[in-house]
Amino acid sequence: MTSALAFDLALAALVLAIATLTIAAREAMSAVISFIAYGLLLSLAWVRLRAPDVALTEAAIGAGVTGLLLLGAAATIGDRQAGAAPPLALMLAAGLACALVASGLAATTLVLLPEPAPTLAPPAMASLATTGLGNPVTAVLFVYRALDTLLEKVVLVLALLGVWSLAPDRVWGGVARLGPDAPPRAMLVFLAQLLPPVGMVIAIYMFWTGADHPGGAFQGGAILAAMWLIVLTARLADMPATSHPGLRLLVLAGPMLFAAIGFAGWALADAFLAYPEGYAKPLIILAEAGLTLSIAATLACLVAGPATRTPPP
Amino acid sequence: MSTAIALVTVVAVSAGSIFFLAGTIGLIRFPDAPCRLHALTKADNLGLGLIVLGLLPQVGTLAEALKLVCIWLLVLFSGAIVTQLIAATSRHK
């Protein structure tokens, strides 16, 4: 057990060190790069906390897609007009306050939490058989607390609408710009041809395995989004215009399918977001399939940002 | 038999770890970026290969073994291309 403990200690120290580097970095670009390394390492911590589902999500969304988003912003903005740093006294006061908050939270979690810890694992596992699923996390996301997941999908669509709405009026419905204007390097193009097929296989595997093993729509969707973004960066394909009906359908199909399944449950299984007996697993996989595609499209569009060019005729 | 397998694992994983260590020492000691790039990718890919080799006898199913090999191949190929890419970018600058 001690070797595991030592490992955890080293991991926590590393995560904290990278986080400190991220906060203290002088340039925005350095901060973003260390943030990506931080996200990749944090997934190790999630593995140690017996949360492989979260590890996958953190790596794919926390580090991957968020990382690309922040990199793009840092490359555009740089460090110009950053404004003056607050005076030293204020920094010290803020540091003291934050240290207090951190130690208070540490004390709370270390001392005040009850033993034995309350848990919902037994009821979650007991009902797992009726859902036909093997992965309890998927069961929570798509059966027990499906309303959260459905509303969260609406949040994602809403965020995309919010991002799109920042396009100036004259380019509304136009095309978002991604990556540099310069033609991509041959090597990049080669990688963009090689990696996406592999990534797509992994994404489909993630989505498919999610019913019974860690993985699922979020992780699969995030990988697909990452692959699409590589293809876009290498100019192998163009971003569709934000007014493109197909793109809007792709973004909305998953949430609407999920809502439709929810209403079907109301009609056929006595409750909104309930599944008819015996059909739970196929219906969930159907919903997840739609959501995987929609999540992929939404995440990629969120990274690409609002339209910057007028729509093609 | 099982001791022999265990020995293979221990030796391969240890060797792999040493390659990683060597890569990191290279990172710290080498003077310029291209050298460091060399040190990093060569050593890490070889190290990872040895670790995967050492772990293969320990996994339970063929599928897991295949997955391990796939992971290594993925790192190897993408690493090679990315290294080229980084080198090209830094030369260009």
Next chain:
Amino acid sequence: MTIFAACAALLMGLGLFGLITNPQPLRKIVAFNILGSGVFLLFGIVARRGAAAGVGADPVPQALVITGIVVAFAATAMAVALLLRLFADRGDTRLDHESAAGTEPARDDCRPP
């Protein structure tokens, strides 16, 4: 677990510090993400404490974290889009301009948290 609990608390403190003291909004957004990941880690610790019924962790908080990560990403995307638009319009990203639309400066200047 104790180690990760301390780690989570420190991450939250670090993130909060960055959010308060960094003048550059992009750095604030990065700090917000670190703060958020500390909170999510806390969920992970709570889940791990709830190990029972043959699973290594309570699946409910883990599922909540997955929802939370997606929401945090959406928030980051929206903040970055606002920031880039501000930069494109004005050429800087300071948030300490005189507040509000119009020519009249309001008396209180609205600094971010």
Next chain:
Amino acid sequence: MTDAASQSVLPVLGIMLPATGMLLMLLVGGRYVEWLALILLPAGLAVAAAIFAAVWREGHTLIYVVGGWQPPLGIALRADGLSAAMMLVTAVIICATGLFAGPQFSQPRGRPERRAPLVFWTLLLAIWAALNAVVVGADLFNLYVALELLTFAAVPLVALTGGTETIEAALRYLLFALLGSVSYLIGTVLLFAAYGTLDIALLSARVRPEPISWIAASLMTIGLIAKTALFPLHLWLPPAHAGAPAPGSAVLSALVVKGSFFLIVRLWFDAMPGLLNLAAAQLLAGLGAAAILLGSILALRQSRLKLLIAYSTVAQVGYLFLIFPLAGAASEPASSIAWTGGWLQLFSHAFAKAAMFMAAGLIAEALGHDRIAELGGIARRLPISTLAFALAGLSLMGVPPSGGFVAKWLLLLASVMQGQWWWAAVILLGGVLAGAYVLIVVGKALAPAGAAAAPTAPVSRRREVVALTVALGAVLLGLVPLQPSELLQIGRLDVHALAAR
């Protein structure tokens, strides 16, 4: 919660009707968006009215267990008397805003889709879905998602006009809101860690007054206060609410900030009923009192009409927090009086503030600016809008006959009955200050036009009438009987059980 409850799918419809409607709007785009709004607004109003009628008739809470999974594993939705009233007010204001915004946000025929109409209508429905989810939510994490939905709908609305200042205001709003969400989330996880559930009804039975509950409650309250813009976390509000287009400002000021306030009350009165002690209640109300005075004084000093109204929101939100010491104390009937007064303040402010922003929007549209000093002569040109502004002002001041009068009177009565006279003083002073800033504007509007008065643009009569109708709503709320409302008590924990804690 009380034992009596009936299963009803109406709360789900309250959330899903606008939510799926919003998704559909985005899908079809173009001119269909307005047609969809034309169908969805009355339908949503009908759902809200049905919930109100059902709760009123049956006299107990409506419950829906989503997917048939009982809490703590699953999520339940509960519509008590308060939720029903909130939903009805929300529906009425949203529909009125829709009527008001109709001409402003319509797609031109046979032209490519324009940005503002599509974004406005979808955001309006998203705000509606989020508010309904907030008021019927009974699970703390589900409420977190609902709050995020609300934030993500409100922020783009602030930035809708696309001006640089509004983008900056939206970004600042988003940063405040995100900090608030994180703080709320920490509290949520601590409560789950301590009591093993996120369901409000189960928590109310399990929460004990111990340090972890205190820490969780404080963190969640701080987070929600940031989103409600209570002093001292109010800095984001004025530029954000003043920068949005008029219908947006109306919804933001009238409804959106109330969503997070509603959750603070849910938290302290429903989820942790044993926890609200004198010190916490006095602290919250103290911040509220500071908001009343500071917000009103700052409103007096504004030179732009929309900013004045926005600062007035900061002040009027302060009144709501008086509910904590006045309704939290276990002294009947004073606490029931304060409870009714507090909520009536919320409802009448919703009507009054929506009307004010609509009127101010019309005035700004006619003049091309909203500088208070140059409002001269506007009363003659836009008499209906000026009247709407003045009537709404009556309610803010607390002058009879108006909903604001009844609300403030009930709060005043409760504070005197409980011997907490200092709140009475704040209420009165706030009324005087509100009178001052409303009269400044009305006085300027009634003054003759200056020599350099610019020509005014024509303004739609229909929109003026909508603003006036909403203002009349605030006045009509003054007709409710001056006594504790029974509807608002439906589904509440027995107040006398609170006394026994």
Next chain:
Amino acid sequence: MVDFLNAAAGMLLITTMVGLCRMLRAPTDTDRMMTAQLAGSGGVGILALLAVAGEAPPVLDVALLLALLAAFASVAFVSGASTSTSPSDRP
């Protein structure tokens, strides 16, 4: 065996840690772009060791994802850095 694999994972972690801190404080863009490579290959090695050392087989999936995303992040770095106006090459 479990302890040995854990120890190997720990050693890999420490080498990765040292390397990462070195990289992130390095002056040139090239060095910084290598960080994702380093975190990727190191992380994959650690996860493979942990997966076999007694965690669950799904951990291998995490390793697979990490390998994929390290490459993705490197691409992002390269294309991001070529538009970047880092202080050193600004006039």
